[in-house]
Amino acid sequence: QSALTQPASVSGSPGQSITISCTGTSSDVGGYNYVSWYQQHPGKAPKLMIYDVSNRPSGVSNRFSGSKSGNTASLTISGLQAEDEADYYCSSYTSSSWVFGGGTKLTVL
Amino acid sequence: QVQLVESGGGVVQPGGSLRLSCAASGFTFSSYGMHWVRQAPGKGLEWVAFIRYDGSNKYYADSVKGRFTISRDNSKNTLYLQMNSLRAEDTAVYYCAKDRDPYGSGAGYWGQGTLVTVSS
Numbered sequence: 373q374s375a376l377t378q379p380a381s382v383s384g385s386p387g388q389s390i391t392i393s394c395t396g397t398s399s400d401v402g403g404y405n406y407v408s409w410y411q412q413h414p415g416k417a418p419k420l421m422i423y424d425v426s427n428r429p430s431g432v433s434n435r436f437s438g439s440k441s442g443n444t445a446s447l448t449i450s451g452l453q454a455e456d457e458a459d460y461y462c463s464s465y466t467s468s469s470w471v472f473g474g475g476t477k478l479t480v481l
Numbered sequence: 482q483v484q485l486v487e488s489g490g491g492v493v494q495p496g497g498s499l500r501l502s503c504a505a506s507g508f509t510f511s512s513y514g515m516h517w518v519r520q521a522p523g524k525g526l527e528w529v530a531f532i533r534y535d536g537s538n539k540y541y542a543d544s545v546k547g548r549f550t551i552s553r554d555n556s557k558n559t560l561y562l563q564m565n566s567l568r569a570e571d572t573a574v575y576y577c578a579k580d581r582d583p584y585g586s587g588a589g590y591w592g593q594g595t596l597v598t599v600s601s
């Protein structure tokens with residue numbers, strides 16, 4: 373149950389696009405299409421943004437998109453807005469358990 | 482709307498026990514798997530345990546296996562986490578989360594969390 377690897381931080385200016393990567397192994401990210409992405413603002417509970425690699429729950433902006441290639445999943449946020457500044461976590465199913473990434477702090481400049 | 486309200490957190494000494502509860506409403510509780518996920522102060526998320534919709538299967542992180550027990554009472558729409566032999570490293574905010582399906586595909590909606598502090 374090793375954590376998935378995410379960059380510690382990313383930044384972008386309003387209106388720009390950013391991508392956060394999430395690297396695992398063939399036993400988790402590469403082996404299942406159960407990759408999720410969560411947004412967490414300080415002091416708040418996580419919120420599901422993407423599930424099953426690339427699906428958006430109802431109510432989540434279409435500026436958020438997900439994809440996967442091999443053992444690496446990615447979250448892309450287009451048209452960055454100030455309210456997107458938060459921590460982002462990826463998660464994957466892996467053989468009767470789940471694993472999270474270490475989290476990425478997104479700063480909107 | 483979906484509501485998950487955790488309770489039972491507090492301060493406990495190392496080696497002690499605590500039982501967390503998560504009261505669910507706004508959805509058919511007995512139709513969904515449920516997770517516990519924790520977050521140590523200033524740290525990232527760590528998955529703790531999962532239970533299927535009917536309680537038939539339970540899965541645990543290696544870090545809590547043998548010490549924590551997840552359970553549910555579908556008649557009371559309530560999820561539980563019994564935590565024994567607590568250690569300082571178990572200090573965290575504990576969230577319950579509703580899965581998107583009965584058998585487990587990933588956490589969807591999360592509660593607001595309850596803080597557990599293990600300290601002498």
